[in-house]
Amino acid sequence: MKLGGNGNQLIATTSIPTKCVHCAVRARALFQGIPPDQLEWTQQYRENQYRAPARARLFSEGQQHPYVYTLYSGWVLLSNSLSDGRTQILRFALPGDFLGFQANATSPMSSSAYAITESMLCAFPKADLQRMMTESSGLAARMATLAARDMAQLQQVLLSTGQKNAREKLASLLLELYVRVRALGNLVPGSDEHSIVFPLSQEMLSQSLGLSVETVNRTLRGLREDQILEIRSKRLYMLDQNKAMAIAEIDINSIAEQALL
Amino acid sequence: MKLGGNGNQLIATTSIPTKCVHCAVRARALFQGIPPDQLEWTQQYRENQYRAPARARLFSEGQQHPYVYTLYSGWVLLSNSLSDGRTQILRFALPGDFLGFQANATSPMSSSAYAITESMLCAFPKADLQRMMTESSGLAARMATLAARDMAQLQQVLLSTGQKNAREKLASLLLELYVRVRALGNLVPGSDEHSIVFPLSQEMLSQSLGLSVETVNRTLRGLREDQILEIRSKRLYMLDQNKAMAIAEIDINSIAEQALL
DNA sequence: CGCCTTCTTGAGATGACTCAATGGTGGTGG
């Protein structure tokens, strides 16, 4: 499957009644910290739960899309592409993340979203979100917080992409994802003492880091041989976290903290 | 001057009474689109105008800083650094831009800010901003909009940094800045038919694009020889905008639009 | 006028890329 290509353009939508089951995630994503009395009226707004199968495209760069999403479960990637197919993955979204929010609700999406694993999402009409933001300063402030958080994360990614070499980039990304997944605890199942479930292909890693697939492969081999990190059968093993941190130079505390915002 | 180094750590502060003179910029930056009756109480909050000389450091990555800023005039850069000095410039701020907003008001700054030219800024205590956001959904929504705008811009930068070659990167950055400056009209003085005032050194360009200074220099020569773009005596000349757009593959309409948000 | 920063150019080194081919693995259907 070409990530930069067309893929499955349609969102597989199994519409389910309004009630959201993953309350923990929902609270965290959109309504965290907002007083209950400000939340009641959210019931009058339409929101729907969707199931996106692995490899589904949620929305595409340049196209109109009327919804924003809260990710309940699964991994989703956001990307931008150039006309010749070169694709940059901007971020990997994990449960609790908010997708599709833009400065201007009516303009086309600035990036594409693609479900890496089967995912559950809660869709919210942008028009409603906009109205709700004018009514609740709590919700508007929440959106600002989430945007600022994603911003900080993206800045770290830019530092990696612009300044680090292949080994540093890879260690940064893998350590970041490892920390985020662990910070989310049981929202992302399958973690154990020193490893997490890890559904990303080497192609995705390469498109996230601005490297070729071959370089990713060779660099992963290096990290494995040095007993630092290993990816095996869709799991990421943290073999030596101290060494990984020394190479990556990222602040795992603030990453963990931000994952929980 | 080493950009990654320590430089002038102190902000030169010429405190001026509350009244802001650059009303056009102020409205655009923080309070645009917010009804006047929601704005009256802003008067009770402290805000001060500052003058930062060229090369002043406004705040530093990793340190506490109690203010956010609206940039009135001048160019400011935001950057992140690695421990060995490698520095990535994250964005160039122009008049109307908002600096220093973070998800968590109490955590240390996630990046450094540095005045490229002499700049005027309006400082706002973070604590006040936070209080104001809970009181005014308009202001909170405005913050969300600004954060989303910066986000979209940063995503384009990441696409450049990760996927484009030196020539494409340089064309993208120069064209973007050219369009943003022109979109701001008289807020950034000195533009004429086909050129703008351009205070960035080649070192800054290199740190923004993840290239070496030498490569920037050679690539600039190429663009000059091909009659596409030229930097000469602190001005950027747009010699062939169509060619520049073809190389850069950026959407100048949305850039201009976002510059005015 | 002299100093310091910034720009410019050359030559050689190298990290990462490309092209090409092989090997593994998981899912599907006979």
Added chain:
DNA sequence: CCACCACCATTGAGTCATCTCAAGAAGGCG
């Protein structure tokens, strides 16, 4: 249960874009 297929991972060899090191030229400022 096995054979096949598609996708993904792996490895080698050669190339190239960009980096590094080194030196000199050009500007701006006190």
